[in-house]
Amino acid sequence: MRGGVKNQLTGKEYEVKSKVVINATGVFTDRILGMDNPDHESLISPSQGIHLVVDKEFLPGDTAIMIPKTDDGRVLFAVPWHNKIVLGTTDTPVEEVTEEPIPLKEEIEFILTHIGRYLTKDPQHSDIRSMFAGLRPLVKGKSKVTAALSRDHLITISESDMITVTGGKWTTYRKMAEDTVNLVAEKLQSQITCVTHELKIAVLRPVPASIEGLTDEQITTLVKQTANHEMCMTVEDFLSRRTRQLLLDARVALQKSPLVAAALADVLNKDQAWIQTQINNFKNIATHYLPH
Template sequence: MNRDQYIHRLQKETFDLCIIGGGASGAGCALDAALRGLKVALIEKTDFAAETSSKSTKLVHGGVRYLEQAFKSLDFAQLRQVQHGLEERHIVLQNAPHLARPLALITPVFNWWENLYFSIGLKLYDWFASRKDNLPKSRRLSKSDTLRRMPGLTRKIHSAVLYYDGQIDDARYCLALVQSAAAAGAIVSNHLEVIGFQKNEAGKLSAALVKDHLSKEDFTIKSNLFLNCTGPFADRVRQLANPGLTPRIRPSKGVHVILPHATLDSGEALLIPETRDGRVVFAIPFESELLLGTTDDEYNDLDKEPALLGGEVDFLLETLQPFLEKQIDRRHIKAGFGGLRPLVAPPMRERNGSAPGTSTSGKDASPLPVGGAERATKSLLRDHEVEHDGASNLLSLLGGKWTTYRLMAKDAVDVACKLLDIRAECRTATHLLVGAEGWDNAFWKKIMTDFGFDADISQHLAQKYGTRAVIPATLAAEYAELAERLIPGFPYLKAEVIYAVREEMACTIRDFLARRIRLEITDWEAALDAAPRVAKLMGDELGWTTNRQSDAAAAYADLLKSFQKMADTDHTGK
């Protein structure tokens, strides 16, 4: 993925489909469309997965809470959404097994009645999943079995129920989709923002005006169709194309904190079935630590990164504490982050009785009043919708969740093909992503034998890069300095910085530390420690002056320190 060459082609060529936004939705669409033979451009304002798609809970699931809500309120749309998630779950796991794995989740209960209630619910969940999945079925656990599996739990529990879902490394999964799209012929670039459109005489979009945030230059990209996949920012792009469109997105903020792995001391996840605001919270092993989240609050300041605040830290810790044997407090927090769910408010036609989620392809996207303004974001459906604005010809993929990215992409690209009069079938259901070809659970042993790395480094490389791990490993084998650990005690190699710049389009320190490896979201102090070394390696590779390297490292350190400060300030953000 050579950014300079791709930008040259973006400036010169005309595309069938230009996809705006490089999160799960946009990357999924790029792969789907490229595999169908369309000439595809994918452009991303910051970095691939820089927004919501790197800040999720990282579960691939139908959603046990959504199933409960569906039954309690006899909501068939909700039920259909659970089914979509469960149908897609095994595909997500199967197409990139190095980045996705089955995850056991334990729900401790405090009396026999709760055990019965959750066991019945999870049997239903199994039943909905059973047609395609081969994950183990749910079952009850005795108190002693539960404490053996999760020693950090309080001794006050009665017993537990256990079930399975999937877990992904979200940012790297998104990158694998982008790389796979590029391998299938798509032209992709990060750090390019759509800031306007040009239209033809009929008022239809003919080109996008983009700003290159690295070179600071503007240029246009010509395409027959534009697909807006900008998640929480979708209304901005819709209104750039047609200022008359009514907003549809209700961004909802969700935060996570990272605690030491020893908090639960388990390779399995904890599900807390009911918070004081009526949701579920997960505590999940991730990158050798424990990921705790999430919250669900309306958020409207899209220009400001939704950072973790002290009040939110307290809420999550207070929610977890009753399940723990030991006391935890803010001093245990290692890192944290916030993201924005791109929830879609139901349009007027849904209130009038027609099915939600239907594409308005071929018709004008009539200015639909924002429905559901009175509903809390936690009650809004996580389903997706493909919208076609007949006036400007902009196609938008709205809402959805990580788990269903492939189905969302299929629905959007089906409509795109119809509009472009191209007949081609979706091929993503069985398409292995880059790094998955020839990979199995023992691949790390081959890396260890062939390159002589320690076990933790070999496992890390095999899990993050799949069979592509041989490329950074070979770099490390050729240059002794690159075989060193980036920071002591962590499995990351210096060679990975060079690999990420050359092969994964990493352009900034944050691209590398937050999304190529996940250090920024798991350990702020370690990321601060690593930043100057990353700046030097990346800067030397990209031809930065020494001043630019130190300025970049200092700016990054300021950003992380501001996150630390906000997480330690008594503020709820509400």
Template sequence: MKREALLARLRSTPEWDVLIIGGGATGLGCAVDAAARGYTTLLLEAHDFAKGTSSRSTKLIHGGVRYLAQGRIGLVREALEERALLLANAPHLVHPQRFVVPVYHQWDRLRLGVGLKAYDWLAGQHSLGASRLLSVRDTVAALPGVKETGLLGGIAYMDARFDDARLAITLMRSVFDLGGLAINYLPVTALRQEAGRVSGVEAHDAEHGERFTIAARVVINAGGVWADALRQLDDREAPARLAPSQGAHIVVDRAFLPTDNALLIPHTDDGRVLFAIPWQGRLLLGTTDTPRSDLPLEPLPLAGEIDFILDTAGRYLTHPPGRNDVQSAFAGLRPLIGSGQGGGTAALSREHSIMVSRGGLVSVAGGKWTTYRRMGEQIVDTAAPLGGLPARKSITRTLPLHGHPGRVANDVLGTDRPVADTLPGAGNVIHPAFTLTEAEVRHAIRHELARSVEDILARRHRALFIDARAAGTAAAAVMTIVAAELDLDEDETRRQTAAFQALAQGFCQGADAPM
């Protein structure tokens, strides 16, 4: 997994069957699917895997209760089936999660009860357990700290949670397991065309500046919120298809809801639901839905979004968190398919659309983590004949992902755990706020293509998302190991440390907020 060896393989391969641009959930799903079919597969990521939206989700693998309320039956049924496949194929990363909805109005009891029974029915053989009505006493026991004034009871149902960035890293490792190649920090700068057809890309190594001309039989644009910009490299007249939306989240101490159950708040002022989910030993609250016309690489929650989440949670918790209780605040940009009518984004579809340009560029818009595998299958089904590739069926429905332990386990490294624990520093925890060890830092660099302190503290380990201030404090110790492993000079070491600490400052309270 040394970068020099990966670049050497790239130089020595005259043409790839499938070339994918973008190392988020969709691109990685495409790469796993293509490599599993036996196509020579290359994935290029401009930054780090899951740098953008795919590490900033609500951490749910779910059918989507609110999509059911919107009448998107097909999307819900498909997502519930994909939930079952992920629980089977990545049990070290995806786990069943019980949700409880507190009920304060009789109409909500009826409406939500019927809706969640429909959710059970759509899950069918993939059900994780039937929803059921709870008494006031059982609701308070399930959600200690929930407001009891006016409480009529609750409804419990089952879904699943996961670690999004770790699933992305696992998919990247799976690409290698299947014979493919994935490289981060290798941005595509242009599309190559021959006889009016897209025939490859121009790219360069962001670390050392080397330029590459890469030939491919078919190119897939999985650029997420930046997919329209890639489409316009192929066709300058291509109309924009995306209406990006920002989803913000905050992380607080689990003491505000000390339970293994998650809370679903069914009504918010922006037309969404809001979740309170036990995650990484903390409590994750979110999410918002704010339209954005710009596409920053590092979006941060706006002050109003943080206040919105705190205010909404405060209506349901006896002792609600305040500004000073926020340990991390982060935001992601969702690549929603636009309506062309302006306005808000809460009602826009989370389904995906596959587009093929006149030049043969295959682009995907929309989608969500839960259905990444199905999206990858459909995209490769579309791309393979365009590249003249032999027809081969997808096998990813029953494909165990890298590190699959063969049983349900809570260790995100899965079968890689013994490998990590043989490295120096296995017993040395970097910071008391986290479980990250020196050995795990070395493992991330040697086996998971981590290239910076941010790669490790944001995505190989979730320290930045758990406690941003503590992550900033831990940066120097992590950077010492990174510098030694990658032979970085003092200037680069200082630059990386300062850049990460500035990022951590933003995660402390978000944009435009008091620090």
């Protein structure tokens, strides 16, 4: 098969030839199936879930709380995470799949209203340090309520032989990979089988999750380390994935973004225009993580 890929950092496009194409694009599964066959049957029922992050004082200690059934039958939790508390989650069916889903007002209200009675005090909007939404790629079923849909994964093969794997969970990713790789091996009549069960999960060099409390000099050193040794390429990379500052406190992340951009530019040899674009791009993303 022939296809094209685009480097999102440079804009450069490449032609790729391969014996097998695997579509493992989560909530975007149907979009790729549509490129393969515009008349394809849609597989995914997207379900939005959100998380709110508040300060540790709302749930002191190391223990998480799980509320298996709220008044309207939903699951709620409060989990200590890097000296903050993550509150969640929701299960909202959505029609449209977007790259940066935004928490809905009703979802924020639902969590704030219900979780208060299990914490040391009622969290208010102004207590939200960061909030974020994700879309679960649930496989379509008969139920109209996404919470009742299966979380098992599904593998399909299209008429053009594209393999699609979708619908699983983080916790089942190795099983998803194993089933897919073994299917590919079978199609290619190869003796090779997946070795995931023999591989240890890599323990990476610890980068602090939060940059709060670090001096500008310490942050600059950290940015340069991740750029030199972990291929950190953008401000978002550093503040959202190498550290988790955007998820822990979006305001702090925004404040420090010019410093991060300047340090990255130093290592990556970029100019002032690049720094400004990076700051603007990050601002556009981070605004959604602030309470609205």
